[in-house]
Amino acid sequence: MKVTDFYFDLPKELIAQDPLKDRSSSRLLLLDKKTGEIEHNVFRNIIEFLNLGDCLVLNDTKVLPARLIGSRIGTDAKIEILLLKRKDNDVWETLVKPGKKAKIGTKISFGEGILIGEIVDIVEEGNRLIQFSYNGIFEEILDELGQMPLPPYITHQLEDKNRYQTVYAKHSGSAAAPTAGLHFTPELVEEIEKKGIAIAYITLHVGLGTFRPVKVENVLDHHMHSEFYTINQKEADKMNKAKENGNRIIAVGTTSCRTLESAVKEDGRISETSGWTEIFIYPGYKFKFIDCLITNFHLPESTLLMLVSALAGRESIMNAYQVAVNEKYRFFSFGDAMFIY
Structure with missing residues (x-):
């Protein structure tokens, strides 16, 4: 199976640069996975x-405003960093631009x-x-100084940070939004529950590896990035x-x-768990x-x-x-949605 088997020609103008004013007004393509009917x-x-009785599973991760613009102490040269993974003791794994001059020992100042x-x-x-040092609460400082880490194909500035968050985002830790959830409004979520459809929440912190291109010719040679997920028992019971x-x-x-397919046990059930x-x-x-x-x-x-090709057929x-x-x-x-059923 070759990577080129999944190529299609996409006109640049179809890449959505801005979110719609009304989240739920995006278009929806319905695809029957058995017949291919659209x-x-x-x-x-x-x-x-x-x-009635279906269970809708939402990822309640919250995107960190993880892009920080600072200046190198000593030279005032501009440095941009992207927070990728939180380690221990205020240490973060980051992507730094420009990287060549970012040697060990370099100190960077953000927000004066x-x-x-x-x-x-x-x-x-x-x-x-x-390693970061600061006074106060890191998340509050990040909210003040950080920008949303929009994907590389979005070139427009985002006016409202919240438009790159789902309305049910709860647990901070993602470098990118779980974008299928951006179409839901609080009213729509409420209507769905009133209809008798269970809503279960899981958390998977999306990494930037989600945008990493497949650089090998044979699909099977590609190595996936790792992402942290967690499911609690109450939500597992609903599913x-x-x-x-x-x-x-x-x-x-x-x-x-990916979270559910990773967490499911041999007996076909989900229970409280977390992992990569x-x-x-x-x-x-x-x-x-x-x-x-x-x-x-x-x-x-x-x-x-x-x-998606695995679910509906290539x-x-x-x-x-x-x-x-x-x-x-x-x-x-920021584009439209597809429902594969």
């Missing part, structure tokens, strides 16, 4: 395609000294470990109940999907827990496109994507 709708009508960072080590792929009653598990986003997942889902994979998926439209030749997905291009659907993080 319908077009609007996201706020997703409730019409959810059945409100936050000071010192590079203490260089790790894999040239990432830097930075298990739906499964036992013969109802559907509907994952919202590839992050929820490197699961790579591509055609040929047999799904063990999820039945349906709400997702955005993904990059050509990406691991996310391979995941030919069906590539056909649906061609239809989406022809119909001028909006792509990627």
